[in-house]
Amino acid sequence: MKKLMCLTIAALTVVACIQEPKDYVMFSGKITNQSSDSLVIRSNTDINFQKRITVAADGTFSDTLKVVTGSFYVYDGTERTSLYLKNGRDVHLTLDTKQFDETVVYTGSGADANNYLAKKALDQEALFKDETMFAMIKEDFAAKLETIESGFMKNLDGVSGLDTAFVASEKKGFDELKKYLVSYQEDKFFLNTVLGKGKNSPKFMAYENNAGGKTSLDDLKGKYVYIDVWATWCGPCIAEIPYLKEVEKTYHSKNIQFVSLSIDEPKDYDKWKSMIKEKELGGIQLLADKAWKSEFVKNYRINGIPRFILIDPKGNIITSDAPRPSDKKLKDMFNSLSI
Structure with missing residues (x-):
């Protein structure tokens, strides 16, 4: 017992x-x-x-x-x-x-999965910084993409104990990344060739000027033109406004025009007018004629904003994807051109 x-x-x-x-x-x-x-x-x-x-x-x-x-x-x-x-x-x-x-x-x-994600973030950051890759012709880029995919799979397979759902999600995410990279490379290649330095800039014609009347790109010839493509609903665009004001103030008396080109829809017309007044926006404030469908926007392959463009006094492109006002590289670029 x-x-x-x-x-x-x-x-x-x-x-x-x-x-x-x-x-x-x-x-x-x-x-x-x-x-x-x-x-x-x-x-x-x-x-x-x-x-x-x-x-x-x-x-x-x-x-x-x-x-x-x-x-x-x-x-x-x-x-x-x-x-x-x-x-x-x-x-x-x-x-x-x-x-x-x-x-x-x-x-x-659970550390293994998360350390894998941390490394993946660094790898992808380095990927988008590799400008030489996006300047490749289509065939070379496709080969490069295969190498990247092989490396991705090697990293994923090298982590033990991952949930099958996690692995499936990562593979799906990489497929989406590949599609984006292909589209991104096509746009970059187009900007570096068809819209490369020295090429004639696409033009906009008779866009409404907040100060009154209509303004065309040809009206601005004789000066450098720094164009900010933006919209009132775009948070990153709004975040650049204080920096843009500072740059405008610094180069106010120089041989350059600052153009803010809104792609707001017609329904946001009053909002566009109000924001210009409330935030005391300077430079030349224009409204694109057909928002995203405007020929100028399509010709520059603008799929995301803010987007900045720099054009020389003759109407030729210096860069179709210029540094943002918050980037110190912008003033370096201006100074290198003796603006």
């Missing part, structure tokens, strides 16, 4: 030691040179999921998240990095905001 009781107690002890799987993610870490007092976690698929995590003065943080397995972003100020989260895992993140992407390191359960 005594032996039976001991066995029963032992069995109960074993049962007591078996823990139920956690129905949440433990997310912790340390941020060096933190840029805010909190992190924000957002789902890549569920717009309603958002969690704010407090970061202590020493940069440490720790919290739990109940999630639906999938992709997320963690934001520190304006910077972000990818996360793959699944309930039951314990994910630890360290990074230094001074070199954000380069210092992202994950440890703990």
Whole structure:
């Protein structure tokens, strides 16, 4: 009887030691040179999921998240990095905001998938910085793309223990990236050849001028022309306005015209007029005749805004994709042209 009781107690002890799987993610870490007092976690698929995590003065943080397995972003100020989260895992993140992407390191359960994502982000950043690749002819670019795909598959296959759903999602994402790269290369090649330096610029004719009357590109010959293609609904466009004002002020008396060309739809006409007044926009404020369908916009292959163009006094293209006002390279370019 005594032996039976001991066995029963032992069995109960074993049962007591078996823990139920956690129905949440433990997310912790340390941020060096933190840029805010909190992190924000957002789902890549569920717009309603958002969690704010407090970061202590020493940069440490720790919290739990109940999630639906999938992709997320963690934001520190304006910077972000990818996360793959699944309930039951314990994910630890360290990074230094001074070199954000380069210092992202994950440890703990689920670290392999997230370290893979961090490396992928760096690889893709380097990819888009490789201007020589996008200047290739179509056949050479296709061969380059095969090499990139091979490297992607090697990196993905080299990570053990990945969920099948994660692997499938990554492969689907890369297929989408390939399609985008092909389109991006075609546009870049077109800009570097048909719209390359020294080519005659496509023209716009009789666009409405906020100051009154109509303005055509030919009216501006004799001066350099820096064109900002924008719209009132475009957040990144609005963010460039303070920098554009500063550049305009610096080169106010120089041999250059600053043109802000809105591609707002007719329904936003009053909004366009109001924003010019409210934000005290300078330069020449024009409204494209057919928004995205305007010939000038189509001829320059403008698929995203803001887009900046620099034209010389003779009406020839200097660059069909000029630096933004917030980029110090713009003033370097102006100075190199003795504007």
